[in-house]
Amino acid sequence: MIKFPRLSKRMKAIVIPLFFFFLIPILVYFISNRTSSFDLRSLASEFITGSTSTTQNKCSLPSAKESTLSEYAKERDINVGTLLSECFKETNTDKEKCKQTIVKEYPGMMLQVQDQWRSSETVRGSYNFTKLDENINFAKNNDLKIHFFHLIWTNSGRNQFTPKWLFPGEDQCGNWSKQELLNIMKTHIQSMIQHNSDTVVAWNVVNEAFTGSGANGYYIHDCFYQIIGPEYIDKAFIYAREATPNGLLVLNEPFGQDRMKRDKIDAFFSYVKSAKNRGIPIDAVGLQNHLLSKSGGQFSQGYLDDLNYYFQKAKDANVKVLITEMDVYQAGHTQAEVATVYENVMAICLENSNCISFGTWGVSDKYSWLRVGSPNLADAEPLLFDTTYQRKQSFYGLMDALRENTSRKCSTNEVLDTTPTLNTGYWDKFQGNALNGEHWNEYK
Numbered sequence: 001m002i003k004f005p006r007l008s009k010r011m012k013a014i015v016i017p018l019f020f021f022f023l024i025p026i027l028v029y030f031i032s033n034r035t036s037s038f039d040l041r042s043l044a045s046e047f048i049t050g051s052t053s054t055t056q057n058k059c060s061l062p063s064a065k066e067s068t069l070s071e072y073a074k075e076r077d078i079n080v081g082t083l084l085s086e087c088f089k090e091t092n093t094d095k096e097k098c099k100q101t102i103v104k105e106y107p108g109m110m111l112q113v114q115d116q117w118r119s120s121e122t123v124r125g126s127y128n129f130t131k132l133d134e135n136i137n138f139a140k141n142n143d144l145k146i147h148f149f150h151l152i153w154t155n156s157g158r159n160q161f162t163p164k165w166l167f168p169g170e171d172q173c174g175n176w177s178k179q180e181l182l183n184i185m186k187t188h189i190q191s192m193i194q195h196n197s198d199t200v201v202a203w204n205v206v207n208e209a210f211t212g213s214g215a216n217g218y219y220i221h222d223c224f225y226q227i228i229g230p231e232y233i234d235k236a237f238i239y240a241r242e243a244t245p246n247g248l249l250v251l252n253e254p255f256g257q258d259r260m261k262r263d264k265i266d267a268f269f270s271y272v273k274s275a276k277n278r279g280i281p282i283d284a285v286g287l288q289n290h291l292l293s294k295s296g297g298q299f300s301q302g303y304l305d306d307l308n309y310y311f312q313k314a315k316d317a318n319v320k321v322l323i324t325e326m327d328v329y330q331a332g333h334t335q336a337e338v339a340t341v342y343e344n345v346m347a348i349c350l351e352n353s354n355c356i357s358f359g360t361w362g363v364s365d366k367y368s369w370l371r372v373g374s375p376n377l378a379d380a381e382p383l384l385f386d387t388t389y390q391r392k393q394s395f396y397g398l399m400d401a402l403r404e405n406t407s408r409k410c411s412t413n414e415v416l417d418t419t420p421t422l423n424t425g426y427w428d429k430f431q432g433n434a435l436n437g438e439h440w441n442e443y444k
Contacts, residue, residue: 064399069105072402076350079322079357080398081147082384084111086363088134091372097389098363103142110201111139112324112359114149116161117188124165124184129195136199146200147322147359150207150252151189152236157222173223181227186239193243202248204286204324205240206233210253210268218267233271234280241281252286252324260306269313276318285314286324290361291341292370304344311352320354325361327382328394329370335381339397342384346401350408358398364389 062071073080087098102111113135121127139146154160159167166184167173176184193203211220219225224232233251240249253268255261268285275282287310291303314321326345330338349355362368366387370380384395 064396064403067399068107069395069398069402070107070109072399073358074108076402076405076408078350078355078402078408079110079359080106081109081111081357081359082106083114083360083362084135084139084144084146085114086367087138088131089367092367094364094366094389098367099138101363101385101389102144106144108143110145110147110357112149112361113139113146113200115192117151117153117166118161118163120192121163121188122165124163127191127195132196136196139199145202146196147202147248147250147324147357148192148196148200148204149324150204151192151240152185152205152224152232153207154220154222154224156208156211156220159223162223167223173226176227178228181224182232182235185224185228185232185236189236189239190243193240193247197244197247200247202250202284202322203240203244204250204252205236207252207286208254209233209251210264210271212256212261212264214263214267218264218271234275234278237275237280237282248283248320249281250284250286250322250324251282252288254288254290254325255310256306257290257292259302260310262306262309265306265310265313269317272319273317282319284320284322284356285317286322288325288361289323289345290325290327292329292375304348307345307348308352311348311355315352315354320356321349321352322357322359323349323355324357324359326359327361327368327370329375329377329380329382331377331379335393338381339393341397342394343397343401346398347405350401350405353408360384365392 064072069080082102084102086092087095087102092098113132115132115135120129120132136146138144150161154162154167158170159172160170189205193200209220209225210218212218217230219230228235237249237251240247251272255264255268272282272285311321323345326342328338328341346358349358360383362383364385364387365371365381365383368380368382369375370377370382381392384392384398386392
């Protein structure tokens, strides 16, 4: 047996305090972090430099089960939204559950509201804002702001969402002259903005103007294009800016449902850069991000590379990015895999300073467009809340990304405000980070 020499009283007086000096901090480290693995290099760095590793730079947030999306989002200076319009659909038999979910999870956020030209102006010059006003009034009463979808959209030239008096049917453009159609477009855009200017802070001015094929110069040859030419996009943004000097003006577009089409990305941002050089007021681009992978197995990792490519192109064009319509069709995948997709996309968004908003296209799986729209995918579970408006794994995937990301600093507030309003510091921070103070001054 090994015998250790006895220590003199003098040595004990030196060794014992040193022993506890090093032991106690190590015990505190283990208890406070509760990590499953021990990173000696990180711990050594902390003792030597007095600072923690960046991997420990996590927000001081409540657990995900005790917190909300908005609480996590405001700590990362990002907006997290969803489709408020779902709560007011005539086909929604769970309207109150929907509204309760909005009030609980998204206080102080900017949410999406969709209204179609076909329903708001069925007769030329006569507007019906009843359904839209329901959304707007709810937002006002609950300290929410609105991102409006869409001012100009023909749905790939099928004229599904434009009034019959404008374009009588699919591929039927009427007998309008170029100037007549420009005048109609201007009146529509400015009438919609002027009616909603106090609550709507962002506008999808043009939606889905581009195609994935270079055969048509990447433009969708809808009626606006056929009569006016590609300049209709420029004109739409000019008319919108005249009506809202401070609103965020967005060009919204999809780029693929599994892998993103890089040639389309290139063509799209080529237009955006050119338009901005001509003085066209495009403030931001909207990335729809409907992911409908049906191949089974893992989701394509290449998609994440494409997403980073997209963000870099947006930076080069000097525009902000809003992920506007995120959902994930899960066929062939588990809900855990879907949650990972949400987590990965949010993580990339947070890593790119020009990503200012992350929105899902729907609240509950039950009313997803994938179930009730043209895809008719009855098994679709693409959103953050299930058919009873309960949180899913996807919800916690987003929360994980918001908690773990270290690209954006946490708030300096010691105590979280669990009932944030648009008059709190959150929107001041959002204004500065997202838009450099240019378009949000009136919404402080």
